[in-house]
Amino acid sequence: MLSRVASSIYWLGRYLERAENYSRFIDVNFNLMLDLPPDLKEQWEPLVITTGDNEIYKTKHKNFERKDVIHFLTFDSDNPNSIISSISYARENARVIRENLTKETWENLNELYHFVLKRADKKDWNKEDPRAFFESVKNQVLLLYGLADSTVARTEGWYFRQLGLFLERADKTSRIVDVKYHILLPAPSLVGSPLDFLHWTALLKSVTAFNTYRRMYGNIEPAKVVEFLILNKYFPRSVFYCIREAESCLHKISGLADSGYKNSAEKAIGELRSNLEFTDVEEIINMGLHEYLDQLQIKINDVSNKINTNFFQIKDNFINQTQIQE
Amino acid sequence: METNQYQVGDNFDEMFAKEGQVRPHYQEFLKLLGKTTSKRMSHLQYSANKTQVAMGMTFNVYHDNQGMEKILHLDIIPRIIAHQEWKKIEAGLKQRIHTLNLFLQDIYNDRKVLKDKIVPEDLILGSKDYLKPCEGLTPPKGIWCHITGTDLVRNNDGNYYILEDNLRCPSGVSYMLESREIIKRAYPDLFNKLGVMPVSDYPVKLLKMLQFISNKEKPVVGVLTPGIYNSAYFEHSYLALQMGVELVSGVDLITKGKKVFMQTTKGLEQIDVLYRRIDDTFLDPLTFNPHSMLGIPGIFEAYKAGNIALANAPGTGVADDKAVYAYVPRLIKYYLGEEPILENVPTYLCREEQDRKYVLDNIEDLVVKETNAAGGYGMLIGPKATKEEHAKFRNLVKNNPTNYIAQPTLSLSTVPTLTDNGLEGRHVDLRPYILYGQEIEVIPGALTRVALKKGSLVVNSSQGGGSKDTWVLYN
Numbered sequence: 001m002l003s004r005v006a007s008s009i010y011w012l013g014r015y016l017e018r019a020e021n022y023s024r025f026i027d028v029n030f031n032l033m034l035d036l037p038p039d040l041k042e043q044w045e046p047l048v049i050t051t052g053d054n055e056i057y058k059t060k061h062k063n064f065e066r067k068d069v070i071h072f073l074t075f076d077s078d079n080p081n082s083i084i085s086s087i088s089y090a091r092e093n094a095r096v097i098r099e100n101l102t103k104e105t106w107e108n109l110n111e112l113y114h115f116v117l118k119r120a121d122k123k124d125w126n127k128e129d130p131r132a133f134f135e136s137v138k139n140q141v142l143l144l145y146g147l148a149d150s151t152v153a154r155t156e157g158w159y160f161r162q163l164g165l166f167l168e169r170a171d172k173t174s175r176i177v178d179v180k181y182h183i184l185l186p187a188p189s190l191v192g193s194p195l196d197f198l199h200w201t202a203l204l205k206s207v208t209a210f211n212t213y214r215r216m217y218g219n220i221e222p223a224k225v226v227e228f229l230i231l232n233k234y235f236p237r238s239v240f241y242c243i244r245e246a247e248s249c250l251h252k253i254s255g256l257a258d259s260g261y262k263n264s265a266e267k268a269i270g271e272l273r274s275n276l277e278f279t280d281v282e283e284i285i286n287m288g289l290h291e292y293l294d295q296l297q298i299k300i301n302d303v304s305n306k307i308n309t310n311f312f313q314i315k316d317n318f319i320n321q322t323q324i325q326e
Numbered sequence: 327m328e329t330n331q332y333q334v335g336d337n338f339d340e341m342f343a344k345e346g347q348v349r350p351h352y353q354e355f356l357k358l359l360g361k362t363t364s365k366r367m368s369h370l371q372y373s374a375n376k377t378q379v380a381m382g383m384t385f386n387v388y389h390d391n392q393g394m395e396k397i398l399h400l401d402i403i404p405r406i407i408a409h410q411e412w413k414k415i416e417a418g419l420k421q422r423i424h425t426l427n428l429f430l431q432d433i434y435n436d437r438k439v440l441k442d443k444i445v446p447e448d449l450i451l452g453s454k455d456y457l458k459p460c461e462g463l464t465p466p467k468g469i470w471c472h473i474t475g476t477d478l479v480r481n482n483d484g485n486y487y488i489l490e491d492n493l494r495c496p497s498g499v500s501y502m503l504e505s506r507e508i509i510k511r512a513y514p515d516l517f518n519k520l521g522v523m524p525v526s527d528y529p530v531k532l533l534k535m536l537q538f539i540s541n542k543e544k545p546v547v548g549v550l551t552p553g554i555y556n557s558a559y560f561e562h563s564y565l566a567l568q569m570g571v572e573l574v575s576g577v578d579l580i581t582k583g584k585k586v587f588m589q590t591t592k593g594l595e596q597i598d599v600l601y602r603r604i605d606d607t608f609l610d611p612l613t614f615n616p617h618s619m620l621g622i623p624g625i626f627e628a629y630k631a632g633n634i635a636l637a638n639a640p641g642t643g644v645a646d647d648k649a650v651y652a653y654v655p656r657l658i659k660y661y662l663g664e665e666p667i668l669e670n671v672p673t674y675l676c677r678e679e680q681d682r683k684y685v686l687d688n689i690e691d692l693v694v695k696e697t698n699a700a701g702g703y704g705m706l707i708g709p710k711a712t713k714e715e716h717a718k719f720r721n722l723v724k725n726n727p728t729n730y731i732a733q734p735t736l737s738l739s740t741v742p743t744l745t746d747n748g749l750e751g752r753h754v755d756l757r758p759y760i761l762y763g764q765e766i767e768v769i770p771g772a773l774t775r776v777a778l779k780k781g782s783l784v785v786n787s788s789q790g791g792g793s794k795d796t797w798v799l800y801n
Contacts, residue, residue: 001590001591001592002572002574002588002589002590003578003589004589005572006591092554095554095563096554097573098573099567099572099573100567106381107380107381110379110380110381114379253591311591312591
């Protein structure tokens, strides 16, 4: 597969997953705010902090008003991670490699793009309840996943796309868990209160994990929620699950049959996976949840950089040419 | 939908011989129109537009964040061509492509045609499209023009005339293919009833042709695109997808030891055939335009060494120059000893004194064209132009006669077209596609371009043209 094409497919996977996760973020925060007691102010700042977009946000807005945050995370094309930016990038990447996609994939992605563009004009962020919009984005991305799952051949391109998807999802799940660190309780005494409980519930719902969690773990307990979202071996959005899947994609790509590694990306992700595999939640809490998540995100980034150097970097053929002539 | 208000002008109308008198091959379609309400027709048109956007059948106007993409308007009333008529077009095009291919081989090698003074030597050797590096070259299997999209028009005498030979990467074939898919959904029953020849196997034929021009048994084929900002990018990726081959751009390719390689996730892989949609002079900065960032340094050497086949072969541009066009009927006689089956539009060469005098005296009635401009630019339509424009072009012709030709204004034929005022005639041209591989094959269909503005004769998409699906009938 062409390096350029592999890179586009990988980023297509990442951007789609990113758009879907942003929809989840906003949807859930919205839900959470509706459940708050009337005397508590809505908190939208944590959302911007966890997505890591607060630097740009501050250059555009002073306060964290609901409509400003929703607009910024959804329709603001100055924000490179907003839903509209992610969908546009996903589509641009798809356009460059259209011949590598199934017709249905391209057409639905194109439709999603036009849908988001149109809703930006209709000023959905101003609406009293914009959740229907986020639901739609989520559903359309899931439709694309379904289409891919049942139509795309399991060859190299598929694994690059899944690789992008799972790395992005691992990163975003870690950020969703981190929201809890940033959403402040009015007083420390409220840890374990119904309000605290509401927060954790919202967190689980944001990754469609509430029912699964209840079935597997029972009561809502912070340590268990953290274990579930970071270390669980069966839940397809847990960080460990995503990293393990991404690792197996890399093995499929390199053709590695046994354990070990063939390139630096495989080495980095293998180390990360084994680290997660042999950690228990107490260790995470002792280290500090926020600190743990921080270094986790750095490691995921490092894997992505190594994927780039191993597979995507296109050598400039003009430079190569002069070397050959010498 | 009513057709009794439909007016036939003094041009040839493809559907009606005169008001109220439908041509036989349009009879079934007329019946269908009679059974369909105008509302239903607008609805079909609306769905067609929507489908085009959903398919991303767009061409770029220019690029920005929002992606300035436009669709080429597809009118849902088809242009239908009777079988007998098509037979003649087919034979005429084969004859013409055969000739042009012989001509190209000749001018880059023996130059008999120049020595015999059939075509003036300076017209060829002085042309900016004549590529000196191709001298003495014979492309793989001796084929120069693998893919051609010839433009024809039909005058009010009912005859088809060749308007332009497009021998350098003509575009539009994806519209022919996708438009058919859309129009099939609009009139599913009619296709069976009428017997419309399919075009959907074009990509298969294209791939076979591309494989044929390689010496390898299982050659690696690719489509070479200038990239996403090119206005025909949709077509490049569409054709690569339909053929199941790689779509490559200059950055993906590298030459080593006179061979061309793709840069893949698993290292370098040799590529054997390129359907290149990059202009000749941008192909290789080492041989041609040194400023080209689109090309692949060293690819021309690889081509000369026979290690990569290029379609079309570099150097074909010299044969579709508007001045060379005037000589094609003579070339047909010279190379094949045959009379041309399809006529040329009578052409006045401003380089020849007698012709020039005629052009200057009659510029009000003529269409004046630059010999090497495309897309409807650099052109004067005498009867529609102002006095100032006439004067301007007289000067242009006087100062640089070799750069201009002139032709009488043809009255392009019309086809009923859906407008805000119901059905009205709009002028059309015809661009069939011809593949030259093991043999010469004319695809039974075409891109029909339609001037959407009332009375306009300019069908170019860059200037308000749309398209129509073109049906060639089995019988």
